[in-house]
Amino acid sequence: xxxxxxxxxxxxxxxxxxHVWKQYxxxxxxxxxxxxxxxxxxxxxxxxxPDIPPAPIGIYASAGRKHEDVRWTGxxxxxxxxxxxxxxxxxxxxxxxxxxxxxxxxxxxMMSHFxxxxxxxxxxxxxxxxxxxxxxxxVKVAPERLIGLTCIPALGVDAAIKEMERGLRLGMRxxxxxxxxxxxxxxxxxxxxxxxxxxxxxxxxHFHVRVMRQxxxxxxxxARGDDLTGLANVGAASMITDLPEIISSGxxxxxxxxxxxxxxAGSGWIPYILEQLDDRWWRNxxxxxxxxxxxxxxYFHRNWRSTFMIDRYAVQNRHTRHVPRxxxxxAPPHLRAQRGRALQARLTRRGDQLPSRPETASxxxxxxERACGVR
Numbered sequence: 001x002x003x004x005x006x007x008x009x010x011x012x013x014x015x016x017x018x019h020v021w022k023q024y025x026x027x028x029x030x031x032x033x034x035x036x037x038x039x040x041x042x043x044x045x046x047x048x049x050p051d052i053p054p055a056p057i058g059i060y061a062s063a064g065r066k067h068e069d070v071r072w073t074g075x076x077x078x079x080x081x082x083x084x085x086x087x088x089x090x091x092x093x094x095x096x097x098x099x100x101x102x103x104x105x106x107x108x109x110m111m112s113h114f115x116x117x118x119x120x121x122x123x124x125x126x127x128x129x130x131x132x133x134x135x136x137x138x139v140k141v142a143p144e145r146l147i148g149l150t151c152i153p154a155l156g157v158d159a160a161i162k163e164m165e166r167g168l169r170l171g172m173r174x175x176x177x178x179x180x181x182x183x184x185x186x187x188x189x190x191x192x193x194x195x196x197x198x199x200x201x202x203x204x205x206h207f208h209v210r211v212m213r214q215x216x217x218x219x220x221x222x223a224r225g226d227d228l229t230g231l232a233n234v235g236a237a238s239m240i241t242d243l244p245e246i247i248s249s250g251x252x253x254x255x256x257x258x259x260x261x262x263x264x265a266g267s268g269w270i271p272y273i274l275e276q277l278d279d280r281w282w283r284n285x286x287x288x289x290x291x292x293x294x295x296x297x298x299y300f301h302r303n304w305r306s307t308f309m310i311d312r313y314a315v316q317n318r319h320t321r322h323v324p325r326x327x328x329x330x331a332p333p334h335l336r337a338q339r340g341r342a343l344q345a346r347l348t349r350r351g352d353q354l355p356s357r358p359e360t361a362s363x364x365x366x367x368x369e370r371a372c373g374v375r
Contacts, residue, residue, distance in 0.1 A: 012102035017085035024129035041073035087141035112218040127153040135170035149176040173364040204259035210238030235265030252299040268313030
């Protein structure tokens with residue numbers, strides 16, 4: 001009998017534990033692997049390389065903490081919520097929160113350590129170590145509740161396809177891309193073989209927060225984690241450009257069955273940008289080099305999904321013409337993580353409802369619905 005799903009988090013996070021690189025990374029790379037060091041304030045941090053200050057785990061381990069107790073430093077792995085990096089406690093937390101399943105993402109900060117290394121063998125080994133760890137210690141434990149995504153290396157299209165295929169064999173249900181498959185600054189025809197493979201395999205592709213246009217080394221406290229502006233507009237500021245570029249490229253005409261997901265970039269702004277895209281396309285379609293079979297918003301509604309955490313405008317505007325298919329994300333162990341039952345109560349008091357769970361269940365192929373079904 002298929003499991004029933006009532007509430008699925010479409011964007012949840014894990015915190016890579018201290019043992020992951022020693023256990024899953026080949027021994028010859030251990031000297032370059034991230035290691036845990038004191039953060040100088042009683043907590044622990046990841047030391048990525050000697051030229052980068054230690055990166056505290058505090059914000060990344062904030063799930064289960066009161067807002068007033070969240071801070072960058074002073075948090076150890078032992079004191080952190082164990083569901084951040086262990087499957088059994090995570091499942092217990094799901095039960096407490098009323099969450100039936102979670103789509104799991106790693107940290108881009110961590111993966112940037114491998115992406116930015118000039119040695120492609122080390123780069124690939126780090127990505128594969130992450131994928132092996134989450135598959136072995138999360139997905140295998142509860143494949144219908146802990147949904148893994150294959151982290152895709154930034155080593156070109158061929159390597160991206162091979163790792164996506166390997167991820168499927170590990171039990172993953174989607175692809176998590178930080179860059180375009182060809183590692184270009186924007187989508188381009190060279191990426192098409194990857195989209196073709198993903199469509200053929202039925203693998204939804206996920207971009208978390210933004211498309212990384214240039215590989216960067218990990219920053220100790222995130223890209224803009226110390227200022228209110230960066231915390232408030234994270235994702236939306238980038239995705240409001242990334243998404244129109246992808247739609248305008250014509251990729252959805254070439255691969256009409258491929259499902260795309262923009263994650264942790266909000267959804268309230270999407271009706272606006274779709275309206276503007278449709279208007280500019282209609283006014284200028286006779287001379288624009290962009291040749292599309294349909295208006296831009298058509299492709300979003302057919303091919304895209306979006307997630308959000310706190311986004312009243314997306315919920316309130318869900319019946320308007322340009323509102324996308326929305327998926328709710330809980331996002332532990334994030335600073336902005338939401339408890340499932342508390343969230344539902346909060347929305348109910350306002351007369352709102354969580355988006356229907358079939359969108360996420362269908363996308364990742366759990367329950368009785370097919371993965372990536374475009375309806």
